[in-house]
Amino acid sequence: MHGGGIIRIFFIIAAISLLLDWYVFNGFRTFTLDWQSVRLRQLVNWGYLVVSVGVTVVFIFGFGSFTTARGMTPFHEWVLSLFLTFLVTKIIFVLILFLGDIGRFFYGLAENIFKPKGKVIEPFFPARRKFISEIAILTAAIPLTGFLYAMFKGKYDYKVHRTTLYFNDLPDAFDGFTITQISDIHSGSFDNTEAMQRGIDLAKAQKSDLFVFTGDLVNNAAWEIEPYINNFGQLKAPYGQFSILGNHDYGDYIEWASDAEKAANLDKLKQHHKELGYRLLLDENVEIEKNGQKICLIGVQNWGSGFIKIGDLDKALRGVDKDAFKILLSHDPTHWEEKVRHNPTTIHLTLAGHTHGAQFGVETAGFRWSPVQYRYTDWAGLANEKNRYLYVNRGFGFLAFSGRLGIWPEITVITLKKGENQG
Secondary structure (H helix, E strand, C coil), X not given: CCHHHHHHHHHHHHHHHHHHHHHHHHHHHHHCCCCCCHHHHHHHHHHHHHHHHHHHHHHHHHHHCCCCCCCCCHHHHHHHHHHHHHHHHHHHHXXXXXXXXXXXHHHHHHHHHCCCCCCCCCCCCCCCCHHHHHHHHHHHHHHHHHHHHHHHCHHHCCEEEEEEEEECCCCHHXXXXXXXXXXCCCHHHCCCHHHHHHHHHHHHHCCCCEEEECCCCCCCCHHHHHHHHHHHCCCCCCCCEEECCCHHHHCCCCCCCCHHHHXXXXXXXXXXXXXXXXXXXXXXXXXXXXXXXXXXXXXXXXXXXXCCECCCHHHHCCCCCCCCCEEEECCCHHHHHHCHHHCCCCCXXXXXXXXXXXXXXXXXXXXXXXXXXXXXXXXCEEEEECCEEEEECXXXXXXXCCCCECCCCEEEEEEXXXXXXXC
């Protein structure tokens, strides 16, 4: 969808938001009706209206300045995030209030239908009760608090996820070999370098044997990573640092003055991988050697269902011994689902990212849910089919919504072990 079409949709949503404001404003008036201080009542009622409508107005004009030539900046992401926070909060508030109003309607209807003869009941509907507004406010405070936490804290609340995988055919020298993976840096979205650096320090602290990055270094343009090259260049490992491209790295989501300008941007991004100290794998493979034994690391360009499909696995496998232990870097997990797990050549482990886990969801010991699961079968963590493993990293950065809630930014540490699968 072109930028103009997206903006029209945003304007429609903004109009709906303004209609919700009227309903919420009346709910606040009920809530403050018995307050003795008139000034305080006006401050709360009109204060809400000014803030909420103000957020919507900034949203309208903020996205009015949105240009597909530059793409979404941290400013646009903050505007969008605040607007969504207020919108969801208002929807919850209105739903509770509306249920109370339906109850008022039927109560008033019943009172008038079954009233004693000659009795006059006015008004037809009873007044809205304060406790309904109180329930609405308390309920709406839950998503409001959650969204604000996601934006101010959650998006930099890095978590280390550790996984140990067992393989009978793992070379003995690699028993206990560790890999740190990060994915989806989306450097164009960062708004707090100090907080971001804490995630890099946490990744460094793992002291793994190998470091891999599985795509989406930027949102759209190569320049987005430039302020952070020294930061992410700190990620080193004894057996090297390797990377691949993700769907956002090709610059397909913004407009370019020419095909040549777009191609130059991609060339510049590849150069930035070198400056970071990452060996960028473009449908190719390298051998990792330890104590005279080897494993094969394979990297493909982006291949994703519904996205760019230019990754060439057959090309990447050229020259690879069919009996070699193989690890594949492929940005989109649908590549594993549709191609890799069915490939005649056994690929022991695929490392992916892309989904971000929608940056929102619930993950507990016995329950996992995220809206992204309706789009991706394998959206976070480990999948296995006949000892062909996929690990989907939840992402280091964030995109569009400037926050994370429940699905925290991830640093993955995988340990390879020799032996039978333990579980």
